[in-house]
Amino acid sequence: MAVLSKPVTEPKPGFSQIPVIDISDPESKHALVKACEDFGFFKVINHGVSSELVSVLEHEAVDFFSLPKSEKTQLAGYPFGYGNSKIGRNGDVGWVEYLLMNANLASGSDPFLPGLLKNPETFRNALEEYTRSVRKMTCDVLEMITDGLKIKPRNTLSKLVSDQNADSIFRLNHYPPCPLINKNVIGFGEHTDPQIISVLRSNNTSGLQINLTDGSWISVPSDHSSFFFNVGDSLQVMTNGRFKSVRHRVVANSKKSRVSMIYFAGPSLTQRIAPLTCLVDNEDERLYEEFTWSEYRNSAYKSRLSDNRLQPFERK
Ligand code: GA4
Numbered sequence: 001m002a003v004l005s006k007p008v009t010e011p012k013p014g015f016s017q018i019p020v021i022d023i024s025d026p027e028s029k030h031a032l033v034k035a036c037e038d039f040g041f042f043k044v045i046n047h048g049v050s051s052e053l054v055s056v057l058e059h060e061a062v063d064f065f066s067l068p069k070s071e072k073t074q075l076a077g078y079p080f081g082y083g084n085s086k087i088g089r090n091g092d093v094g095w096v097e098y099l100l101m102n103a104n105l106a107s108g109s110d111p112f113l114p115g116l117l118k119n120p121e122t123f124r125n126a127l128e129e130y131t132r133s134v135r136k137m138t139c140d141v142l143e144m145i146t147d148g149l150k151i152k153p154r155n156t157l158s159k160l161v162s163d164q165n166a167d168s169i170f171r172l173n174h175y176p177p178c179p180l181i182n183k184n185v186i187g188f189g190e191h192t193d194p195q196i197i198s199v200l201r202s203n204n205t206s207g208l209q210i211n212l213t214d215g216s217w218i219s220v221p222s223d224h225s226s227f228f229f230n231v232g233d234s235l236q237v238m239t240n241g242r243f244k245s246v247r248h249r250v251v252a253n254s255k256k257s258r259v260s261m262i263y264f265a266g267p268s269l270t271q272r273i274a275p276l277t278c279l280v281d282n283e284d285e286r287l288y289e290e291f292t293w294s295e296y297r298n299s300a301y302k303s304r305l306s307d308n309r310l311q312p313f314e315r316k
Helices: 026-038 051-065 069-075 120-148 158-162 233-238 293-301
Strands: 020-022 041-045 081-087 092-102 169-175 186-191 197-202 208-211 217-219 227-231 248-251 258-265
Touching: 020 026, 026 041, 026 120, 051 092, 051 120, 051 169, 051 258, 069 081, 092 186, 120 158, 120 197, 120 227, 120 258, 169 186, 233 293
Parallel strands: 020 041
Antiparallel strands: 041 227, 081 092, 092 169, 169 258, 186 248, 197 227, 197 258, 208 217, 208 248
């Protein structure tokens, strides 16, 4: 695996700052909106996703990543498949290996099936059930958000994610312990996610950091029983910049392995992304040009990880 020693500024201790949202309480909608405005990031508790399901999937992931490299690389592919060190196609690298999979609902868009796993059936079932359950939780969160923003109808955002043709991705990341004992090794470089919203769950190894609006970084303490949500670029546009698509990164750990699973909730390829009219009082306030998800995705995939991908879509 490639070794990187890009300097990383020491983050502030962040424990008390990250918003924790109890989604079993409908009144949390106000705290949710505030978290999306202030951080573009929050932790969700009382989510109803089965911990057993999560641990089955995590075991499958650990089994997969412990296969010999020669076997894993047989699954190398683009955009879906196994990857090691290289992120995207434009020269980004990190101390990470991963499996990227299609998590679409649409029949015919066969999910990427890692046939080399010891038990592909167990993996496939766990993956399907997990994405179903996490998608449902994501829709609940998006509905609480629309409620909190007083947007009608309530499914204005959730319907984009539950659409049969929604373009969603599932990612398993493995950050092996990094023997170069210093804090300067980047696991996954800083970036924003292009989609609407992303939902991350990890084992109990920290490493995730988020960028605050003042430019400083804070470490996100790991919590294997909660989910972490981050606002993506598309939701920033739909809220006309009111919500922040948070910059985040992962720093490698010197002793422990980090395993994370992320569901990236995107809309269908033809979906038009533009500031919601109910959030914009007059035309002059619109910060972004309209684009389709397909246009944005294509442009994002040509960019470097740390690029400001929304800039070309800002209104002059
Ligand atoms: C960031 C969010 C998701 O992990 C991802 C990433 C994708 C990739 O790993 O291939 C990208 C990155 C992500 C944005 C810019 C481009 C594309 C790597 C990269 C340099 C799967 C996604 O959808 O966009």
